Amino acid sequence: MDLEEKLSILAAAAKYDASCASSGSEGKAGSASGKSALGYRAAAGVCHSWTGDGRCVSLLKLLYSNVCRFDCAYCVNRVSSDIPRASFTSQELVELTVEFYRRNYIEGLFLSSGIFSDPDVVMEKLIQTAKALRTQGAFGGYIHLKIIPGSGERLIREAGLWADRLSVNIELPTSGSLKKLAPQKDGKTIFGAMGEVNETEREYGEDRKTMRSVPEFAPSGQSTQLVIGASPEDDRTIINLSGALYRKFGLRRVYYSAFMPADRGDPRLPDIAAPPLKREHRLYQADWLLRFYHFTPQEVLDGDTPFLDTLIDPKAAWALRHLEFFPVELIRASYEELLRVPGIGAVSARRIVEARRGGAFGAASRSLSFDRLRRLGVSLKRARYFITVAGTFIDRAGDSGKLRGILAGLDGEGLQLPLFDF
Ligand code: SF4
Incomplete structure (x- = not known):
């Protein structure tokens, strides 16, 4: 051969x-x-x-x-x-x-x-x-x-x-x-x-x-x-x-x-x-x-179902099961708390913490802060329902059923699937 x-x-x-x-x-x-x-x-x-x-x-x-x-x-x-x-x-x-x-x-x-x-x-x-x-x-x-x-x-x-x-x-x-x-x-x-x-x-x-x-x-x-x-x-x-x-x-x-x-x-x-x-x-x-x-393995699937949700990603699914954790106030939240917010990744969480040290959010106007968030890499399409900035909500989705529908509609959009290490 x-x-x-x-x-x-x-x-x-x-x-x-x-x-x-x-x-x-x-x-x-x-x-x-x-x-x-x-x-x-x-x-x-x-x-x-x-x-x-x-x-x-x-x-x-x-x-x-x-x-x-x-x-x-x-x-x-x-x-x-x-x-x-x-x-x-x-x-x-x-x-x-x-x-x-x-x-x-x-x-x-x-x-x-x-x-x-x-x-x-x-x-x-x-x-x-x-x-x-x-x-x-x-x-x-x-x-x-x-x-x-x-x-x-x-x-x-x-x-x-x-x-x-x-x-x-x-x-x-x-x-x-x-x-x-x-x-x-x-x-x-x-x-x-x-x-x-x-x-x-x-x-x-x-x-x-x-x-x-x-x-x-x-x-x-x-x-x-x-x-x-x-x-x-x-x-x-x-x-x-x-x-x-x-x-x-x-x-x-x-x-x-x-x-x-x-x-x-x-x-x-x-x-x-x-x-x-x-x-x-x-x-x-x-x-x-x-x-x-x-996240611990027990947190990733802490609901009744033994399988991951097919309609929304596991982090969004955790957030919906734990709405009592939200809203997360960006002016005060720890890095770990920021990591729990759908739409905030490890990089944007770190940038938020660094930006706060530099005085962002505090004195800034609401619109400027939201604009700044986008530039820090936050996906506001997702995060908007889970955060406040200086006590102000960007958006409210109403009940968890409605929020689930919105998140399901966004599933896959703008998300990088980290299959491989780079
Ligand atoms: S998985 Fe590996 S050990 Fe098993 S049959 Fe295939 S090649 Fe052989």
């Missing part, structure tokens, strides 16, 4: 993994490091190319092999799937990545693999590829390596020395669903690998406090992916799990990947006509609240 054919098979095989963002790393290389290294990214974490379905493609996203011993029901590469199979060699991957980089097609490599042999053997191949890229290829671009659950501690530690980011995919939110849909996987092994990455990150961080020249270990941290809609768990279960992963293992990102039902034909899977993309979108918004808006 020629390289082009392999590329076509193994790029298609990798496309269901959502974890393809690069972030927070200044670039690294082995023997050739820093700005002289090939692929050095002056601006960290730039992802600038997207597929039609919204997935990032600035990384060359490949499987080392789509040969797999496992039979995960939701995965096109499962052993029982009748698909063409292929495997790269490490050398082929190095040449391909360097060539793509030289042509300016990509900024880095995302490399995962099917479990074609023992986990240690598969992990060795991924590490060998990353190491050869850094050393032989003098590649300073971004590398995201998948940790193969079940691979040994030594290998996990070595992987982080060559990669910017590591990830261990959980895939399903409960051990019951793993048992049913991915019977060869188990939560204990997956969490064990995450714990190992986290512990090693911590150790390197500690060493850095007292020693010079400590090598970088996965400077972009670790992430994971959850498949949404292949198993029956509700959003509450998923959000609680994500919150626990951020707390316990210091994950940078949890990615949510809507289950793609096409051609699966497995009776263990739900019979759905289309991937639950709206649900995926809401989970990303809820996740954003956990990471940047100081």
